[in-house]
Amino acid sequence: MKSHRKSLSIHLNERMGFVNITREVEKAVAESGVQEGLCLVNAMHITASVFINDDEHGLHQDYRRWLEKLAPFNPGSDPAQGGYLHNRSGEDNGDAHHKRQIMGREVVVAITSGKLDFGPWEQVFYGEFDGRRDKRVLIKIIGE
């Protein structure tokens, strides 16, 4: 069994945003030499996501608006005012911990004949919900 590990560094200047990391994942698969196996890609931070969907700008704006509705940003810590108790810890990112649960922490992708075994529109994205700091994505590949 072979294994390969790689981490990506990501820094967004906005609070919320999506970055297509498919090319980086493909590169890691090629480096691994794995022909048949599984590729895990996960956010190493708990206010960020890795997910698979379409690389379409309008959709990403829709996601932003929708996530803001499901878990609105609010720096306060009084739930009666829409705040998050989490923010009592000195953070203002309570909303980000919720948005990340909707979009997910990780994806697992099959590797077949040395390539990501994807449907026609599948692309891997990093989703940031508390940006303006350095974050990391982990890629772990096992197989043969």
Next chain:
Amino acid sequence: MKSHRKSLSIHLNERMGFVNITREVEKAVAESGVQEGLCLVNAMHITASVFINDDEHGLHQDYRRWLEKLAPFNPGSDPAQGGYLHNRSGEDNGDAHHKRQIMGREVVVAITSGKLDFGPWEQVFYGEFDGRRDKRVLIKIIGE
């Protein structure tokens, strides 16, 4: 290490629906000859899900109603009217890309002694949110 790949073809006549694919996944595990390993099952399309829950008709109707509330179907592209910017691309399935994020893209199931290592009620479902076209599910098994 052994590996096995199989894809399922699915075509629903409705826009939204759920199909129990547990038997097909079990068959793929048997074909693989894997006794101890992992089984990935994922939608190859970005308006569909694979998830594990109960095979209970009332629950599936509840899911439909709930997903319609969280991300209502709207063929328009004006967010002020409940539409999705994604639909400017000529699609009418903006809602489906959101529903799929709630229900998830994939499941990973343990294989133990040659069988899916499931709790008493776990069943694997394909979830369709933009039906009336051919879709595929990928099963990838690795182990020994």
Next chain:
Amino acid sequence: MKSHRKSLSIHLNERMGFVNITREVEKAVAESGVQEGLCLVNAMHITASVFINDDEHGLHQDYRRWLEKLAPFNPGSDPAQGGYLHNRSGEDNGDAHHKRQIMGREVVVAITSGKLDFGPWEQVFYGEFDGRRDKRVLIKIIGE
């Protein structure tokens, strides 16, 4: 290839609650002897979740309130009164099947140099949405 299987027993006295199971998962990784591989941790029940986020009490209270808003507990079976058709089956846990979809069934974690390959704040939690009965969590490790 090595593999290791372990199940955890969990019993919460409340309907909804979160339990940090990171130490148990670390123990299973140590027992497995796997240096490089993948670790699957999943709920074996369909009204429970395994997820990764912060071990912060305020956040967990926020999650409780948020999940209750997205899928309110209601023992009834009339959707027009906020009930769940699922509850016609004699259950009162329709809400729990919805909460679990938001928080997810499973996590897959990389194992590197014999340890869970985690970012600084990642902790593994069992999420219970229909407690007061015995439940199980499955840990399955493969690698070398």
